[in-house]
Amino acid sequence: AYGARLLGRTADIFLPKGTNALKQGMIRAYGGRVHVTGADIDYAREAAIRHAEENGLYFVNDGISLDIMEGAATMAVEIARRLDDIDYLVIPVGGGNLTAGCAAVMAEAQPGCKTVGVQPEGAPVIVKSFHEGRPLEVPGESFADGLVSRVTVPFAFEVFCRHAADGWLCAETPIKAAVHSLAECAHLLAEPSGAAGLAAAWERRALLKGKRVVLPITGGNCSMAQLRTALATPPLFTLAEAVG
Known part of the structure; x- marks a missing residue:
């Protein structure tokens, strides 16, 4: 729009x-x-x-348009220019277009960086398809409504499989808790979909300890109902823990 x-x-x-x-x-x-x-x-x-x-209108399909993917991937171009020696780039996945494009950029700009896509356990179609090596159709439902899709879009999925290092699933409660922690500790109002990367990384903090990890917050359209639910959920970490 x-x-x-x-x-x-x-x-x-x-x-x-x-x-x-x-x-x-x-x-x-x-x-x-x-x-x-x-x-x-x-x-x-x-x-x-x-x-x-x-x-007689032009349909913009972000899952099959190279132009749209390249535009989304400029996020990774900016990240790679500003930060050196990134170990992990962890990105929430809806249709896969953003993550696929960013993975392709990082493969060229910083080959040592592992780009990982994150989906909620309740809407896992891209991550499941990635691990099975073939497109699947999996109905989904999640608090992170912006990440819910049912089918894999072939072009985005192909690029994702070629360049992404892994796909992680994340439980619902950590996503709510991540929204809470971002609001409390970083003064960022993230929508649940945008906070999923933090939630998944927190669940794997032992793996990521000592690594340089980039977690893009990919959306800020958090409704009041979602915010109330998130704030009623204990945070992943407190401000004291974040700066300690």
Whole structure:
């Protein structure tokens, strides 16, 4: 919606039922037309394709567009330029486009860096597909609603498998706790999807001890209901522990 507005156009954005109201509101604030349909992002994508075909519109599919992947991957370009000798880049995975693009960049910029994709245990399709070496279809549901997908998108999955080092799953409670810790310790209001990387890394802190780990916070559309749930969950760590 923001990109379309910069170009003087209006974007039709298709979202699944259950997408948090704040995210919908942000899209509308940037001038986008919101269409809420389907049980998950994959059904919403199918509806968007039909809408584009019926109305002569250009459909932007972030899972098969190299341009979109390269744009997302500029995050890794900035990270690689600012930080040397990164051991792990841990990124939350929805459709896989961002993580795949970043993994490809880091493979060239810092070959010693392991790019890892993270998904919640309740919505594990990309991570499960990665470990089985083939695209799967796995229904999902999670507090981290921005990471829920049902199918693997072939292009993004292919690039992810070629360049990512691993895929990790994370339980629901640590994701809530990560939102709490980021709010309390870093004064960052992260949506659950954006905090999943921290949650997964915390669960593997013994593995990562002494390593240089980069954890991008990939979203800030945290609804008040999600924030209340997160703050009612004990944090991963307190401020005293974070600076101690």
